[in-house]
Amino acid sequence: MLKAKRLITDLDEIAVALINRTNYHGFWPLLYQVATAGLEPESIAYPVRAILRRYRNANFLLAEVNGVDFEQHTVLTDVGSVSYDYLVLAAGSTTNFFGNERFERYTLGMKDLDEAQRLRNHILHCFERAASERDPAHRAALLTFVVVGGGPTGVELAGAFVELIRHVMRKDYPMLDVHQAHVALIEATDRVLATFPESLQRAALDRLRRMGVDVRLNTPVADARPGVLAFKDGSELAAETIVWAAGVRASPLAEALGVTLGRGARVKVEPTLTLPGHPNVFVVGDMAYLEGYRPGVPYPMVAPVAVQMGEQAARNIIARTRRNPMKPFRYFDKGQMATIGRSAAVLDSFGIRLTGWPAWVGWLFVHLMELVGFRNRALVLLNWAYSYFTYDRGVRLIFGVGAEERLKVERLKVER
Amino acid sequence: MLKAKRLITDLDEIAVALINRTNYHGFWPLLYQVATAGLEPESIAYPVRAILRRYRNANFLLAEVNGVDFEQHTVLTDVGSVSYDYLVLAAGSTTNFFGNERFERYTLGMKDLDEAQRLRNHILHCFERAASERDPAHRAALLTFVVVGGGPTGVELAGAFVELIRHVMRKDYPMLDVHQAHVALIEATDRVLATFPESLQRAALDRLRRMGVDVRLNTPVADARPGVLAFKDGSELAAETIVWAAGVRASPLAEALGVTLGRGARVKVEPTLTLPGHPNVFVVGDMAYLEGYRPGVPYPMVAPVAVQMGEQAARNIIARTRRNPMKPFRYFDKGQMATIGRSAAVLDSFGIRLTGWPAWVGWLFVHLMELVGFRNRALVLLNWAYSYFTYDRGVRLIFGVGAEERLKVERLKVER
Missing domain, CATH: 3.50.50.60 (FAD/NAD(P)-binding domain)
Known part of the structure; x- marks a missing residue:
């Protein structure tokens, strides 16, 4: 574009x-x-x-x-x-589901607006179902959010899940014990954010773990069934929400x-x-x-x-x-960054490596500037300010794409 | 609620x-x-x-x-x-489709968020298809927007269609002649806004017609087919967009x-x-x-x-x-209002009857105040200010509910 x-x-x-x-x-x-x-x-x-x-x-x-x-x-x-x-x-x-159709079928993607809206609806619906679920095992599965893939998308999503649980679920669902909720980040290799310098990888890992994310390194996945993720070592994890961020x-x-x-x-x-x-x-x-x-x-x-x-x-x-010769492509690398949560990010640019609040502010600024159009910038800024000061998430609405699937959880139960 | x-x-x-x-x-x-x-x-x-x-x-x-x-x-x-x-x-x-399944099948409703989003996607898609349509008859049908029902919903929607065409379509689709677009409001009785005082009915009708809306009074509908609305008098209107606002x-x-x-x-x-x-x-x-x-x-x-x-x-x-007697319901009527377009509305409250700009400002104020929550008020106000000053509509995006039906127009052509 x-x-x-x-x-x-x-x-x-x-x-x-x-x-x-x-x-x-x-x-x-x-x-x-x-x-x-x-x-x-x-x-x-x-x-x-x-x-x-x-x-x-x-x-x-x-x-x-x-x-x-x-x-x-x-x-x-x-x-x-x-x-x-x-x-x-x-x-x-x-x-990229690496040729496994069951990954495609039983996990949720996050590559476009429709998929993101479907994921939002799904997560909120899991909270709703958990609120009236009496079976502790199924309630635990409804409150388990798994992200496969420790790249920037996986890290950002896992951090955002924790904040959603901590700041919103706690207030909206007083009947649910917030400690029952479980966010897991699954990574096949021995590190998250593989393309970042090692010091920032360690900082991000450390921060995720302090936030309560169950980061599992060296844990390649083997298969998926409805509500279950299976690992290569034979173990399994029951979760109604499995997000696939393992590759493109x-x-x-x-x-x-x-x-x-x-x-x-x-x-x-x-x-x-x-x-x-x-x-x-x-x-x-x-x-x-x-x-x-x-x-x-x-x-x-x-x-x-x-x-x-x-x-x-x-x-x-x-x-x-103009009948001039074409030139080869050369990439001018301005660096990279990823946000982990409120006041937490990692940034690597021209040899400068930042973590924590300074990296987070840098992240906010760059992303706000890169949005196209005044109206979108104003909307995003308004939402960020609202979330920052109220610790709230304004868009916790179930509608649109995937809302018609709100009984998916029930259907999956039957399928099992 | x-x-x-x-x-x-x-x-x-x-x-x-x-x-x-x-x-x-x-x-x-x-x-x-x-x-x-x-x-x-x-x-x-x-x-x-x-x-x-x-x-x-x-x-x-x-x-x-x-x-x-x-x-x-x-x-x-x-x-x-x-x-x-x-x-x-x-x-x-x-x-209320009054028992006619074809009205339900071949017209678009507007009763909830999903239906409104589907209608938005459909309208924008009609513009897109019209831009590359070479058959003048089909292009005309793509650019004909019909609203059935002259109540507040029908009047507000017809007015909004005209503004969308005038302010957005003209700039986004320079290849389309804006005069080809046709907005029709179909009403079975001899008046619009039946519950309003007669002077306001006439003011609204007059304003709609000056804006270019083809208001057809005393025109009961008989049937609908894909892309066609049929009237009781035997005449027909070809339109890819037919919105049903004729009753609940x-x-x-x-x-x-x-x-x-x-x-x-x-x-x-x-x-x-x-x-x-x-x-x-x-x-x-x-x-x-x-x-x-x-x-x-x-x-x-x-x-x-x-x-x-x-x-x-x-x-x-x-x-x-408390073992006290229950009391009968009594309605305290604070009045009613409807907006027709930019700086145009009708308002009837405690004997005060306003039209034009004062009624419009009253409408804006009341609706903004009735929205629940600071965030929603701020979002709506931001959007209104943006639209007012830029004459633009920020959300002209095709995605979510109904976006997957974007080839509906093509499919309907085949069905005919």
């Missing part, structure tokens, strides 16, 4: 068509706050047409792209085909292209970000496989890489139209 | 159990703004448990009530039964009770709001049929009547526990 903007600004003699399956640009780093009743979904989504309004040479088509006919220079969508001179593919990524893979569009794929089903691209043999087709973002730092290590599937790749693709298209 | 609050405040020696099918209290007078992308659904819903937090004697159960066993003094829900000494039934109303009837719970029903499937109650023969069972709000002003004319199905009935039921329960 932001990459398209760059293309438009620089090339006003060219017509740009942006095709997207949704009519909004989602700001996914805050998705876990939607899933934990802190933000309304609308506050992290911004209409594409509002972004494109100011560019007379930009057009938008709401459609799902199913494939590309590279011979005919045509994009195939569910509402017809669109021809191109230059094509930039940036369809992102999807959840390229959008299914990558496979539909019929080209060479790298690890994670990502499309192998030239250093110029073009598809081998197709210098007018660019693949950027999570979908693109490009080894950067050293052989065998591709650029990570994170937003800053995607944004910079989009910019480079735009510069290379400009170069080609 | 608010009625329960009254019961709790006055009776802290008694245990109160509130049973509701959702976990929130919805402020329905602003629902049409959710449906027209002006407000996020979350801003007009407030968690029940947040309202009940301060009352130690109140409990909440998230459940659907399916019936009542008056012999056993038991409420039957989808998660088990609940016994009672006193029972207040306030299940509200549902859309009591919640299906009324029929499940096995008691005597009045018009609109409402439960006939004594003047004390009790069920005949069951002095410990109260029925209040839209569900209750009680003739007030004169024989044959029941109290209207509006929020102020419901709130005051709830209060009277609470007072009568207190009276019975």
Whole structure:
């Protein structure tokens, strides 16, 4: 989306068509706050047409792209085909269940607004059911929240679960003993936040444990059943909420292209970000496989890489139209950060490593600035201020996607 | 909900159990703004448990009530039964399709958050499809928005459609001629806002027509097909958006009770709001049929009547526990109002009749004050200020309920 903007600004003699399956640009780093009743979904989504309004040479088509006919220079969508001179593919990524359908079926994902809203509804419904559940074992399962995957998403979600329980559940459900609630973070390797410096990994782990998160390192998962997560060592954990944050893979569009794929089903691209043999087709973002730092290590599937790749693709298209040579992509790493909870985060930028309150304030500031549009910034700021001062979560509402599944827990009980 | 609050405040020696099918209290007078992308659904819903937090004697159960066993003094829900000494039934109303299943199938309702979100997604999707539709007849149908029913909901929705088209569509879809868009308000009788004084009816009608709404009075509908509304006089109107705001009837719970029903499937109650023969069972709000002003004319199905009935039921329960006589319900009519659009409304209160800007400001103020909770007030005020100054609608996002139906239009085309 932001990459398209760059293309438009620089090339006003060219017509740009942006095709997207949704009519909004989602700001996914805050998705876990939607899933934990802190933000309304609308506050992290911004209409594409509002972004494109100011560019007379930009057009938008709401459609799902199913494939590309590279011979005919045509994009195939569910509402017809669109021809191109230059094509930039940036369809992102999807959840990676590593081929196990039961993970897909019995765990909850958190990759888009609908999934986040479904997760919010599910968690709140578990609290409601626990409040009137008399069987202690089932009540414990309703109050057990498991996150699989110790990356930034998993860490942020586990921290947010603890705060939801501590600050909201305690007041809303006085009949429930807050100590019955159990938040577990499951990680297959020996560390959380694998891409961060070791000192910050340890700080995050320490903080999570002090908050009461049951962090289980070196604990690969083996399988899932309704309400049960099974580990490789043969042990099991009963939980009505199992969130899958264990990995991502390229959008299914990558496979539909019929080209060479790298690890994670990502499309192998030239250093110029073009598809081998197709210098007018660019693949950027999570979908693109490009080894950067050293052989065998591709650029990570994170937003800053995607944004910079989009910019480079735009510069290379400009170069080609002016018959200048294209340039290889180089990633300018501004650092990374993750929030763990109230006044707790880790930040690693240009050699500066922060933890605790300073990192948290940095996190708040950067994320607020990166939101598109005044209205969304104001909404998020209002919600953050409200949550900070009241220790409350305003959006603890069960409706919309997944609300119709509110009897899922009961149904699952029967299924077992 | 608010009625329960009254019961709790006055009776802290008694245990109160509130049973509701959702976990929130919805402020329905602003629902049409959710449906027209002006407000996020979350801003007009407030968690029940947040309202009940301060009352130690109140409990909440998230459940659907399916019936009542008056012999056993038991409420039957989808998660088990609940016994009672006193029972207040306030299940509200549902859309009245007057027995025609095709109205239910081929028109869109607007009675709860999910329906409003579905309507929002549908309208935005019609704009998107119109932008790439080459057949002028189908494009016209995509840009025709019909509201059936000239009550406050119909009038407010028709006005909001015009503003959405004028202020948002014009900027977001420069390729569409805004004059192609058509908003029609269909009313079977010879007037809109039937319950208002005649001068205000005329003012509202005049204002709607000046805004460009095609108001068709004396135009009873006969039937609906996919994308077509048929009238009694044999004529038809092709429209992909047909909203049904032609009437309400009591919640299906009324029929499940096995008691005597009045018009609109409402439960006939004594003047004390009790069920005949069951002095410990109260029925209040839209569900209750009680003739007030004169024989044959029941109290209207509006929020102020419901709130005051709830209060009277609470007072009568207190009276019975203290062995005092119960008192009959009397409605204190504070007046009524409806908004038509920006700086346009009608207001009728204690003999004062206002139109235009003063009525609009009165409407804004009253509705803002009636919202529950600081956060929701701040969100709504922020959205209103944003819309007022930018002429924009921030929530023009297609996601959640109904988003998966985004190809509905295409499917309907095939079905025809």
